[in-house]
Amino acid sequence: xxxxxxxxxxxxxxxxxxxxxxxLGRSSAPVKAVDGVSLGIRRGETFGLxxxxxxxxxxxxxxxxxxxxxxxxxxxxxxxxxxxxRGRRLKPFRRKMQMVFQDPYASxxxxxxxxxxxxEPMNLHHVVSSRDEANRFATELIERVGLNPDHLARFPHxxxxxxxxxxxxxxxxxxxxTFILLDEPTSSLDxxxxxxxxxxxxxxxxxxxxxxxxxxxxxxxxxxxxxRTAVMYLGRIVEFADTGMLFENPKHPYTKALxxxxxxxxxxxxxxxxxxxGDVPSPTAxxxxxRFRNRCEFATQKCQSEFPPLVETEPNHWxxxxxxxxxxxxx
Amino acid sequence: xxxxxxxxxxxxxNLRVSFNTYAGxxxxxxxxxxxxRKGEVLGLxxxxxxxxxxxxxxxxGLLPQNAKILGGSVLLNGKEVLGMSKKDLETAxxxxxxxxxxxxxxxxxxxxxxxxxxxxxISARPELFTEKLVKHRLGQIGEGTDVSAGLDSERSHLExxxxxxxxxxxxxxxxxxxxxxxxxxxxxxxxxxxxxKMFPFELSGGMRQRVLIAMSLVRRPKLILADEIxxxxxxxxxxxxLQLLRALRQEIDVSVLLITHDLAVAAELCDRVAVMxxxxxxxxxxxxxxxxxxxxxxxIGLLASVPRVDVSSAPQEAAIKxxxPDLIYxxxxxRFHPRCPRAFExxxxxxxxxxxxxxxxxxxxxxxxxxxx
Numbered sequence: 001x002x003x004x005x006x007x008x009x010x011x012x013x014x015x016x017x018x019x020x021x022x023x024l025g026r027s028s029a030p031v032k033a034v035d036g037v038s039l040g041i042r043r044g045e046t047f048g049l050x051x052x053x054x055x056x057x058x059x060x061x062x063x064x065x066x067x068x069x070x071x072x073x074x075x076x077x078x079x080x081x082x083x084x085x086r087g088r089r090l091k092p093f094r095r096k097m098q099m100v101f102q103d104p105y106a107s108x109x110x111x112x113x114x115x116x117x118x119x120e121p122m123n124l125h126h127v128v129s130s131r132d133e134a135n136r137f138a139t140e141l142i143e144r145v146g147l148n149p150d151h152l153a154r155f156p157h158x159x160x161x162x163x164x165x166x167x168x169x170x171x172x173x174x175x176x177x178t179f180i181l182l183d184e185p186t187s188s189l190d191x192x193x194x195x196x197x198x199x200x201x202x203x204x205x206x207x208x209x210x211x212x213x214x215x216x217x218x219x220x221x222x223x224x225x226x227x228r229t230a231v232m233y234l235g236r237i238v239e240f241a242d243t244g245m246l247f248e249n250p251k252h253p254y255t256k257a258l259x260x261x262x263x264x265x266x267x268x269x270x271x272x273x274x275x276x277x278g279d280v281p282s283p284t285a286x287x288x289x290x291r292f293r294n295r296c297e298f299a300t301q302k303c304q305s306e307f308p309p310l311v312e313t314e315p316n317h318w319x320x321x322x323x324x325x326x327x328x329x330x331x
Numbered sequence: 332x333x334x335x336x337x338x339x340x341x342x343x344x345n346l347r348v349s350f351n352t353y354a355g356x357x358x359x360x361x362x363x364x365x366x367x368r369k370g371e372v373l374g375l376x377x378x379x380x381x382x383x384x385x386x387x388x389x390x391x392g393l394l395p396q397n398a399k400i401l402g403g404s405v406l407l408n409g410k411e412v413l414g415m416s417k418k419d420l421e422t423a424x425x426x427x428x429x430x431x432x433x434x435x436x437x438x439x440x441x442x443x444x445x446x447x448x449x450x451x452x453i454s455a456r457p458e459l460f461t462e463k464l465v466k467h468r469l470g471q472i473g474e475g476t477d478v479s480a481g482l483d484s485e486r487s488h489l490e491x492x493x494x495x496x497x498x499x500x501x502x503x504x505x506x507x508x509x510x511x512x513x514x515x516x517x518x519x520x521x522x523x524x525x526x527x528k529m530f531p532f533e534l535s536g537g538m539r540q541r542v543l544i545a546m547s548l549v550r551r552p553k554l555i556l557a558d559e560i561x562x563x564x565x566x567x568x569x570x571x572x573l574q575l576l577r578a579l580r581q582e583i584d585v586s587v588l589l590i591t592h593d594l595a596v597a598a599e600l601c602d603r604v605a606v607m608x609x610x611x612x613x614x615x616x617x618x619x620x621x622x623x624x625x626x627x628x629x630x631i632g633l634l635a636s637v638p639r640v641d642v643s644s645a646p647q648e649a650a651i652k653x654x655x656p657d658l659i660y661x662x663x664x665x666r667f668h669p670r671c672p673r674a675f676e677x678x679x680x681x682x683x684x685x686x687x688x689x690x691x692x693x694x695x696x697x698x699x700x701x702x703x704x
Contacts, residue, residue, distance in 0.1 A: 267618045
């Protein structure tokens with residue numbers, strides 16, 4: 001596929017953070033938060049990014065949104081390259097791309113009423129032409145996210161965590177975006193409220209034709225929400241497939257290990273929780289060759305010396321691994 | 332009902348606790364009933380604000396200043412904890428019960444090495460320092476292993492002292508070190524001798540949590556209260572800690588109250604599970620029974636809300652409506668009634684009791700009180 005078939009695509013994106021330290025603040029090895037990621041997000045899909053803390057999923061999300069400059073690589077939005085677009089010229093793209101963060105306490109101004117939080121971005125991006133229209137649209141939005149118009153006059157502290165997340169979603173929708181980055185949108189919520197918010201996000205997607213990138217560390221939530229899923233490890237996508245395929249038939253040893261460590265809410269299915277050896281290496285000192293090799297039970301000499309290729313093991317199922325491992329037998 | 336049998340390590344009856352805040356009185360616990368048998372792992376699950384941690388803090392007498400115990404009883408190993416003197420409470424915390432929190436960094440002292448923090452606990456219990464125990468500990472460090480290599484001088488010194496029959500302060504310190512190493516080893520920390528010299532910031536999150544578990548084991552408690560101990564960890568590290576807890580169960584005789592908001596964690600580890608909602612225990616059952624046959628409408632909704640990694644499903648139509656009530660103005664009668672899909676006219680009026688609906692399966696819901704005679 002070419003760049004125009006995707007809503008957003010990335011080519012070999014890298015984001016390195018310099019580390020200052022040592023004698024006279026000389027820079028040492030950079031933190032390679034995102035270290036060569038290519039992907040394409042289709043219109044109307046939910047694209048999942050999953051991985052443990054520090055794997056670079058949030059940094060990748062921020063790079064796609066142009067909230068941070070990338071060190072290398074190219075980013076396209078609707079076929080237009082936006083890698084080096086800055087300032088005022090970025091504004092039309094900002095309108096189309098919105099975000100919802102994990103912490104709804106931090107993303108709402110405590111001194112701003114909900115009405116103002118919703119109408120301010122509308123005016124800023126000229127999506128409405130009059131105050132009446134703004135108010136009408138704000139009312140429509142607040143009902144759409146399952147609150148009622150009385151809530152518009154209130155302030156963030158008057159809401160519970162789940163309600164606040166609903167307000168944050170309404171604020172994201174206020175500029176009629178086509179794309180929303182959801183960065184751990186339910187991680188701070190209780191399960192009963194999480195179910196409500198996930199349901200709401202699904203409903204909004206089908207009503208408004210939105211495209212989502214859904215970032216989460218919670219594999220179960222990813223499975224419920226996403227059409228396609230990419231698994232990240234130390235700044236790279238190590239496996240990428242349709243969600244069903246990825247969960248039923250993981251091909252990368254890391255994905256396999258990750259899935260087998262997730263507790264299952266069914267005591268009859270208790271199993272040995274597969275324990276990965278060691279800890280995630282520091283992103284300033286990434287292992288040579290395959291970055292997962294020091295924790296991989298199938299690692300060979302080749303994994304140490306050669307960078308693993310990206311292979312399509314079955315249609316639409318990609319892994320970055322030297323071997324196509326049959327986990328019942330070994331490589 | 333005040334009597335506790337020898338088989339019960341913990342018996343909480345009608346515990347009511349409130350907090351005074353500037354906004355009003357938060358009725359946090361509203362008659363909690365909970366019984367724990369010796370040697371079991373009991374899961375205490377529920378959403379934030381339901382009173383899981385307050386229950387745990389009441390057991391160890393660590394409630395904050397603005398808390399007020401309105402009534403009830405907490406029997407720890409047959410002894411009443413509520414109203415215990417400060418000194419007795421301290422003794423209980425040293426010998427009977429240990430608590431482990433979610434964030435290890437708030438518990439560990441950042442400027443003391445792991446070794447000195449562990450030996451500090453040991454020196455608080457000098458009765459552990461007997462000749463028999465010295466011999467036992469020495470026996471535990473196998474000769475010729477990597478671990479014992481770092482302890483050679485301690486070993487020869489202690490063996491010498493044992494022969495002479497004088498065990499003094501110096502020997503105590505050496506023994507404490509040996510003891511600390513063996514405890515760190517028991518929680519599967521690699522290179523325990525090295526870890527003794529390290530400071531908390533040098534350890535990863537999973538290692539810190541293991542140090543905390545080790546520190547709680549030093550005291551040889553009969554009951555461990557584990558409050559959300561895996562919540563801050565990544566799944567792969569969580570798996571390591573859960574696996575460790577499973578293994579420790581086989582090795583030592585201890586009861587664990589596992590407090591968690593994650594039903595999946597409870598399903599993996601617990602023998603029995605108690606579900607809390609808005610300051611009440613609403614259901615208690617054997618773990619298999621609870622997941623197979625939940626009775627309370629809240630438990631049913633909670634189980635339906637949990638996303639699962641092993642089956643493909645869409646997010647459920649909001650299994651439980653609304654959100655947790657404000658406990659300054661808790662709902663009358665059954666506190667779950669405003670959100671309950673099966674509420675009927677009696678629910679706002681009558682507070683349900685925890686009754687045995689099936690053998691060993693307790694539930695606090697008027698739907699089941701109707702049925703029973």
